[in-house]
Amino acid sequence: MAPVLPLVLPLQPRIRLAQGLWLCSWLLALASSLTLLCSGHLLIQLWHLGTFLSPSCPFPALPRTALAAGALALGTGLGGAGASRASLDAARYPAWRGVLGPLLVAGTAVGGGLLVLALGLALGLPGSLEDGLEEGLGTALVHYKDTEVPGHCHAKRLVDELQLKHQCCGRHGYKDWFGFQWVSSRYLDPGDQDVADRIQSNVEGLYLIDGVPFSCCNPHSPRPCLQSRLSDPHAHPLFDPRQPNLNLWAQGCHGVLLGYLQGLAGTLGSLLAMTFLLQALVLLGLRYLQTALEGLGGVIDAEGDTQGYLFPAGLKDMLKTSWLQGGVAPKPAPQEAAPGQALPQEGPPEDQ
Structure with missing residues (x-):
């Protein structure tokens, strides 16, 4: 069974792979930290602007998902930096041999899945902001006068702060x-x-x-x-009301908030895409480094060439092996009798 995507790694390429992985892992940690900061900032802004957003708008799911994806990517980057640094020392690497497997599985399945989900939300959810802000701002303007109504007594203050801070007036004007x-x-x-x-x-x-x-x-x-x-037109003779x-x-608050939140979502989407690419590079490099060192007993500077790969066998062979090991292999058919040879017949023993 031939391994999937094998790569021959002599001594110097193995060392350069470990050093490059160390650098990429720290870049991944930096990108994921920026993702955490950007998603946290967006979540705080939505918390302040939640009054002007419809409760049915799904946009707040984006920063929450990005926070989880960024946290897992940060853990992957720090783990990759530690593993690649330890791989250069034969005395320190054995402690990481049992960590690399779960790190690769968690980084690929959970971390990669969350990054893909967050990227999809960053591409699809900003379009829902237009209707969400339209409904939320309309509700806030309706309750502007309800300063003594429980549940809406802060609407006036929030709308005034919104218009002063973002330099806007009304929903569309x-x-x-x-x-x-x-x-x-x-x-x-x-x-x-x-x-x-x-x-x-x-x-x-x-x-x-x-x-x-x-x-x-x-x-x-x-x-x-x-x-x-x-x-x-006659109330203010010195001013022309037809002039803007x-x-x-x-500007209306709808357009200002829409551009502001979509800009934050676009920045977060760019950081998520960068984090996804760096995490894919780190996970691929760690897998090749892990399989290469396993062939050398964990000693990176051992003499001779070794081979790194993604999977030890092809997909078809892996599925077949798993099927057979699961105990569902077909049972062999009973051997047929040779031609001309009668099958033994069972009967009562003859009397002596």
């Missing part, structure tokens, strides 16, 4: 506030005729105005901020 009641009912005088007319003119009984909260104002503007009567420069943030 400042005019989105015209369709929501953002003034709390506790500040409205039911006896005011203007308030009563605005509430009665709305089908849902909401107090709608053509104004925006203070958090939509640009604090760096040299002119006073226009917050009310923005659609009235109303001292308000021009």
Whole structure:
């Protein structure tokens, strides 16, 4: 049975393989550490922005999976660095002989599987952000006025912090506030005729105005901020309401958050791809180094050539051997009698 992908490794190539593995293992540890930092940062950002994301949006699964994949890749990198360093010393290598097998299996099956899953999520899940942010931001704007309603009393503060920090206004622009009641009912005088007319003119009984909260104002503007009567061309004679420069943030929060989170997901996807390639190189190198040293009794500087391989036999032979060792081999058929030779017949013994 011929081994799979054999590679002849003389003395100098074996030493260079161990040294290169040591370097690649530390590069894998560095890449996986960056993956952990990026996925942790994304998870923290989603924790802060969770109010503006729909609960049914699956995007938060990406940083959680990337955290697990990065942690296993970091362990693989540190283990590979220790094993490759120990392989250069015949006295230190025997302690690693029993570790390499489980390390290779765990790194390939569990670590590789998690990296592939995280890469798939990094490619597929950012598209779900658009609908998730659309629904989440709409819900947050609806509850902006509910400062005394349990469960929504922090919505106003969170929306104001979002608009000030990310320099955005409304869901897609400042005019989105015209369709929501953002003034709390506790500040409205039911006896005011203007308030009563605005509430009665709305089908849902909401107090709608053509104004925006203070958090939509640009604090760096040299002119006073226009917050009310923005659609009235005669309310502010010195300013043209048809111009976009109303001292308000021009961008909507949906586009700003979408670009921000998708940018973080793209960076995380690049780090995951780099980590996956480095882990594949480290695992392949460790397997060749392990099989080569097994042929030399664990002594890397032994004289003569040795052979490294991925599997000791071909896939067909490995499956056949496993099948036979499992006790399911077909039983041999009973030997047939020779032609012309009668089979012995059993009968009662003859009387003496």
